Amino acid sequence: MANSASPEDNIVSISNLSFSRGPRKIFDAVSLEIQRGKVTAIMGPSGTGKTTLLKLIGGQLAPDRGQIHVDGQNVHRLKTRELYELRKRMGMLFQSGALLTDMSVYDNVAFPMREHTHLPESMIRTLVLMKLHAVGLRGARHLMPNELSGGMARRVALARAIALDPLMIMYDEPFTGQDPISKGALVHLIKSLNTTLGLTSIIVSHDVQETAAIADYIYVLSGGKIIGQGTPQELQQSDSEWVQQFMHGDADGPVHFHYSAPDYLDDLLASK
Amino acid sequence: MSLRSAHTCGYVLSAPTGMKNSKILPPATHSAPTCAISAIRQAKAVEIALSGDWVLDAQLPPLEPVLAQIETNAIKKIIFSTTALGRWDSMLVTELIKLIDYASQKGVAVDKASLPASIQGLLTLVSAVPERVDAHRDQAQTSWSQALVVSTGKAVQHSKEMLIFVGEMIISTFATLRGQAHFRRQDLWLYIQECGPSALPIVTLISLLVGLILAFVGAVQLSLFGAQIYIANLVSLGMTREMGGLMTAIIMSGRTGAAYAAQIGTMHVNSEIDALKTMNLDPMAFLVLPRMLALIIIMPLLCLYADLMGIIGGGFVTVNFFDVSLTEYLDRTASAVKMKDFIIGFVKCSVFGILIALSGCMRGMQCGRSASAVGDAGTSAVVTAIVFIVVADSVMTIICNRLGI
Numbered sequence: 001m002a003n004s005a006s007p008e009d010n011i012v013s014i015s016n017l018s019f020s021r022g023p024r025k026i027f028d029a030v031s032l033e034i035q036r037g038k039v040t041a042i043m044g045p046s047g048t049g050k051t052t053l054l055k056l057i058g059g060q061l062a063p064d065r066g067q068i069h070v071d072g073q074n075v076h077r078l079k080t081r082e083l084y085e086l087r088k089r090m091g092m093l094f095q096s097g098a099l100l101t102d103m104s105v106y107d108n109v110a111f112p113m114r115e116h117t118h119l120p121e122s123m124i125r126t127l128v129l130m131k132l133h134a135v136g137l138r139g140a141r142h143l144m145p146n147e148l149s150g151g152m153a154r155r156v157a158l159a160r161a162i163a164l165d166p167l168m169i170m171y172d173e174p175f176t177g178q179d180p181i182s183k184g185a186l187v188h189l190i191k192s193l194n195t196t197l198g199l200t201s202i203i204v205s206h207d208v209q210e211t212a213a214i215a216d217y218i219y220v221l222s223g224g225k226i227i228g229q230g231t232p233q234e235l236q237q238s239d240s241e242w243v244q245q246f247m248h249g250d251a252d253g254p255v256h257f258h259y260s261a262p263d264y265l266d267d268l269l270a271s272k
Numbered sequence: 273m274s275l276r277s278a279h280t281c282g283y284v285l286s287a288p289t290g291m292k293n294s295k296i297l298p299p300a301t302h303s304a305p306t307c308a309i310s311a312i313r314q315a316k317a318v319e320i321a322l323s324g325d326w327v328l329d330a331q332l333p334p335l336e337p338v339l340a341q342i343e344t345n346a347i348k349k350i351i352f353s354t355t356a357l358g359r360w361d362s363m364l365v366t367e368l369i370k371l372i373d374y375a376s377q378k379g380v381a382v383d384k385a386s387l388p389a390s391i392q393g394l395l396t397l398v399s400a401v402p403e404r405v406d407a408h409r410d411q412a413q414t415s416w417s418q419a420l421v422v423s424t425g426k427a428v429q430h431s432k433e434m435l436i437f438v439g440e441m442i443i444s445t446f447a448t449l450r451g452q453a454h455f456r457r458q459d460l461w462l463y464i465q466e467c468g469p470s471a472l473p474i475v476t477l478i479s480l481l482v483g484l485i486l487a488f489v490g491a492v493q494l495s496l497f498g499a500q501i502y503i504a505n506l507v508s509l510g511m512t513r514e515m516g517g518l519m520t521a522i523i524m525s526g527r528t529g530a531a532y533a534a535q536i537g538t539m540h541v542n543s544e545i546d547a548l549k550t551m552n553l554d555p556m557a558f559l560v561l562p563r564m565l566a567l568i569i570i571m572p573l574l575c576l577y578a579d580l581m582g583i584i585g586g587g588f589v590t591v592n593f594f595d596v597s598l599t600e601y602l603d604r605t606a607s608a609v610k611m612k613d614f615i616i617g618f619v620k621c622s623v624f625g626i627l628i629a630l631s632g633c634m635r636g637m638q639c640g641r642s643a644s645a646v647g648d649a650g651t652s653a654v655v656t657a658i659v660f661i662v663v664a665d666s667v668m669t670i671i672c673n674r675l676g677i
Contacts, residue, residue, distance in 0.1 A: 055546075058549075058550055060546070060549055060550075080452075081452065084552045087549075087550060087551075087552045088552050090550065091550075092546075092547070092550040094543045094546060094547055095543070096542055096543055098542055098543040098544050098546060098547035099542075099544070099547075100539075100544055100547075101538075101539075101542065101544070111551070112551050112552075115456075115551070115552075115553060116551075116552065157547075263399065264397070264398045264399060264400065265369065265373070265398050265399050268366070268369060268398070269369070269370075269373055
């Protein structure tokens with residue numbers, strides 16, 4: 001395997017993972033490793049179960065077969081309380097930001113600290129301002145989530161995700177639907193947080209340009225399997241037709257433009 | 273100008289002598305697009321000439337005469353002439369598809385090469401995608417027995433989901449009692465405020481009117497025997513044992529049950545619930561328990577208030593319309609209603625509170641991921657709550673009756 005590091009360097013290691021939703025197989029014997037302190041991207045077209053993978057790592061879903069180790073612990077063998085302790089060390093950033101809509105930006109960032117620690121309010125204030133400053137939104141702390149743009153909401157959510165200083169952060173489609181400036185800001189933030197806080201980042205995305213710009217290692221998923229992996233440069237040079245189509249965004253290739261359908265002519269005439 | 277002359281399109285069937293199809297277009301007095309189709313009989317073929325603008329807002333000429341021309345004569349081939357063709361869009365292609373399909377049914381060859389290259393390209397695209405094998409499976413007719421199996425399956429699935437929800441809730445309740453999960457006290461106060469004091473105006477109005485109606489309905493019969501004084505018994509017992517609780521429950525299921533479903537459903541859509549889970553908070557304990565607790569606390573109090581309002585409404589009617597003094601009314605009421613009647617109302621209302629919170633939160637937690645799913649969750653929460661309430665009320669009334677209380 002290309003990602004050959006000693007086991008203790010891997011913060012997440014997934015071996016032989018299979019998972020299905022109803023009759024649909026989402027993962028079929030997938031194995032992958034995520035190195036500590038690095039930015040690892042998991043890419044693939046929509047609907048390949050990238051978000052499902054994050055939920056499996058976070059222990060919100062249980063696999064049919066296979067094992068997931070996070071920081072040396074088997075996620076699905078843990079007792080509820082141990083799992084909750086582990087989850088405290090895993091930050092997660094949702095596509096929509098998922099801020100609690102009835103609380104201000106400040107309260108949203110303070111929320112995990114208030115719920116999980118007994119810190120005095122003055123210290124919480126210092127911490128919240130620090131985290132908000134890190135994402136450049138210290139001045140927006142009085143706003144409500146519905147007053148934020150999509151990019152700002154994601155940055156607030158990022159501040160909330162790092163509120164309890166987690167070991168790693170999982171980003172679920174951080175760049176989707178963002179304007180170029182917000183994208184740039186997020187790319188910069190993810191990279192700089194990763195280096196300054198010594199985090200491990202897992203990015204699930206299908207934005208090739210942005211992800212390739214910051215990822216140290218990329219896994220490409222499709223049809224329940226890993227069909228390509230390597231550094232961004234290696235993947236650009238990949239000789240797999242599929243990976244080529246994905247990395248360059250070609251309209252037609254191994255993945256067809258047309259969703260399979262009845263014959264067009266018959267379809268048109270059938271309505272008559 | 274009449275509509276007909278504004279959209280002038282025509283069909284001209286040329287004489288078989290081969291006369292030129294000339295000047296079929298009427299004078300262009302208006303900017304409305306005009307188009308025409310004509311068929312000219314040749315030796316063993318028919319030449320179909322298309323002219324004018326074949327666009328969406330043109331009135332298309334009928335195809336039938338051309339189709340008839342194809343059928344009636346011993347024609348082996350169709351050729352197209354498009355020299356007079358102006359602008360065109362998908363309308364032309366649709367008409368051509370009809371024509372070509374008809375021709376192929378009749379075994380007449382179509383010379384597509386005589387069409388412009390762009391139209392040929394579109395026609396090729398039309399037949400480019402291969403048929404999917406199971407594409408017609410959904411259209412299969414379902415028989416009543418299949419429908420029965422499907423709906424039974426759904427009902428079983430729903431009951432299962434309900435049991436799972438109740439089970440999870442019980443687990444979370446115990447976890448909270450043991451201190452392993454928690455909710456915020458300020459949330460509880462907020463929900464109490466939301467479902468208690470804020471609901472007072474509507475509860476006041478409805479209960480007053482229900483008391484009033486009870487009094488009128490009873491009075492019509494009772495005054496036949498000159499027993500108007502018993503209106504007090506009827507109203508006070510009716511309100512405390514049944515109507516007070518039932519009406520409050522129905523108001524609250526529409527007001528609060530639906531709100532709970534919508535609030536939790538929206539949180540689901542925004543993945544706020546997932547966010548809570550990743551922040552290591554049990555959504556059941558954090559979102560559902562305080563809401564349920566708020567309703568359990570508030571419902572009996574609202575019920576008591578509704579009882580009083582109903583009795584006041586009844587009193588208003590009795591005193592003003594049926595010649596009973598206020599003192600008499602209050603005296604009859606006090607002697608008719610026992611403590612146990614209030615307690616029955618209280619217990620019923622607490623049960624209704626649990627049922628309303630249960631159906632509201634359950635539909636919210638089961639909500640799908642789209643905006644329309646939130647609306648569905650609200651509707652279904654109210655329906656579920658009202659069904660639960662009426663069934664539970666009947667069961668409790670029968671139990672009370674059998675126990676003689």
